[in-house]
Amino acid sequence: MxxxxxxxxxxxxxxxxxxxxxxxxxxxxxxxxxLGAGIAVNALGHAHPDLVAALTEQGSKLWHLSNLYEIPQQEELARRLVDATFADTAFFTNSGTEAMELAVKMARKYWYEKGQPDKVEIIAFDGAFHGRSSAAIAAVPTEKMAKGFGPLLPGFKQAKWGDWDALAEMVSDTTAAIIIEPVQGEGGIRPLPDADLKALRKLCDDKGCLLILDEVQCGVGRTGHLFAHEYAGITPDIMMVAKGIGGGFPLGAVLATEEAASGMVAGSHGSTYGGNPLGCAVGNAVLKKIADxxxxxxxxxxxxxxxxxxxxxxxxxxxxxxxxxxxxxxxxxxxxxxxxxxxxxxxxxxxxxxxxxxxxxxxxxxxxxxxxxxxxxxxxxxxxxxxxxxxxxxx
Structure with a gap:
């Protein structure tokens, strides 16, 4: 039974x-x-007094509004992230998987609005993990993740981790973006060397495609900088964030430059719960500590x-x-x-x-x-x- x-x-x-x-x-x-912290989620530990206070205070006032209205806590958190990172804008989700879905949509919509509707392909890497949604398992279709869930969504290719010559040959006129974790988590704790991340940024610039970084597990202070890519001194076009940003409260985000996000206009994406007052109040308390x-x-x-x-x-x-x-x-x-x-x-x-x-x-x-x-x-x-x-x- x-x-x-x-x-x-x-x-x-x-x-x-x-x-x-x-x-x-x-x-x-x-x-x-x-030593697991909810798989890198409880970045400030369990029952941190600042998070408990933020949750309790906001919980006694207002939990949920929907994004039909202005949400001051969401605007505050977005401003904190924009001020602390490469990004010009942020969209809030409830998880890393949801962030993956938006990152893919944002990259494809960008090229569509640029008059290149065939530029839809996303290249990911073996050993990567970007969630368990249909797009995420299509990006990295291991047997464990994808068996029995076909047909898989089209528009994804997989490159071998560390074989940059082969990757360069894979990039074509239909490549919209390359997505990579600066440090693979599920894949066995594999950091991408700084020189390789710099080379990847240059490859995207030279080939005319976007760079998406998945910092769901390695971001929000986990590596000793607010985000892991800072070690290499480069910036992405789009970045996925989750786990530690909520300190245990379900919260995620997609950060992007103004250019990369230019295709995402009113009605092009949405979330009922994403960026609600309760989650963003906690997220603000987390960033006040970790971004210091x-x-x-x-x-x-x-x-x-x-x-x-x-x-x-x-x-x-x-x-x-x-x-x-x-x-x-x-x-x-x-x-x-x-x-x-x-x-x-x-x-x-x-x-x-x-x-x-x-x-x-x-x-x-x-x-x-x-x-x-x-x-x-x-x-x-x-x-x-x-x-x-x-x-x-x-x-």
Whole structure:
């Protein structure tokens, strides 16, 4: 018999009742150190007082209006994002998947309005993850994501990550945009080198197509800058944002230059819930904290400490780990044994991590994690690694 909740998730048998900063408390009282942060969502940890205050204050006034009317909280958040980034304008969604849908529509509409209606093709990369909508799975049609959901939407091509010569040959007169994650998350924590991102920006300029960056997972301070592409010193035409921007409240956005967004006029896109007063009040509270240069400097410091300790962990567990990957507090441990075994062993150590492709354990802690919590994480990771290895050998 099918359960009341559609069984599309393989859930761990854990029942958390509340959270405090970097910790989640199980109903039996156990305290789990959370290195997943809801898959890079709870950027300021659990129950951050500033977010609780913003949510409570706004919740007592007004939750929802629809976009039939002016929404001051939405305008404030848009201004914060425009002032802090390359963008001239923002559209608010409820998720990264919705942001993907708009990014594709925006790129195609741009060329349509420029008198090039055949310029519709979007090039994505193997190992990428842009959501689970029809457009997103057409962009990266892995068997896991796309099997059984055909026919897939046309207008997408897939390039090999890192093969830039082949990519250049793929770009044609019908290419509207190239979309890429500056750091692949689901794909196994693969950062794109700065030189490659610069070359990609130049390729788009030379070939006459738009550059879309998916910073849903790697954005909003996760890498130590507000957005990961800042390391390379380039700017995209369109960027997808979600996860950390709401600090746990469902919120996403598409940021764009005035030129790239020029085709999106009244009636060309919309959202019932996107940019509602409640979500934007929380988003403003998040950005007030994370966009502060001093906060980001502290993220970079903690990221250096975390990585240094992880390198020691890898050296101490050579049969389990191969290398450390990542940027900022978006880190991964490449495993020599199934990464799921390490994640599962972590539960017994009251530690939460996230699996990814290529047998990588993702470490995506709250950006507010304390030094002593990083040290505690290493102890728990070490015990989990040794337990997982012992189980592997016994099996």
């Amino acid at each position: 099918i359960p009341p909740v559609l069984p599309t998730y393989n859930r761990a048998p854990l029942h958390f009742t509340h959270g405090e900063g970097s910790w989640l408390i199980e109903e039996d009282g156990r305290r789990f150190l959370d 240069p001093a906060f980001l400097e502290e993220v970079r410091r903690k990221a250096g400490l975390f990585r240094q300790k992880l390198e020691g962990l890898v050296a101490d567990n050579p049969e389990v780990f191969e290398e450390v990957r990542g940027l900022g507090l978006m880190l991964g441990l490449k495993c020599k044994i199934p990464c799921a075994d390490v994640v599962k062993a972590g539960y017994a150590q009251e530690l939460l991590t996230v699996p990814a492709a290529d047998d990588v354990v993702r470490l995506l802690p709250p950006l507010t994690i304390a030094d002593e919590e990083i040290a505690e994480a290493m102890d728990r990771l070490d015990r989990a690694a040794k337990a997982a290895l012992s189980e592997t050998k016994a099996g």
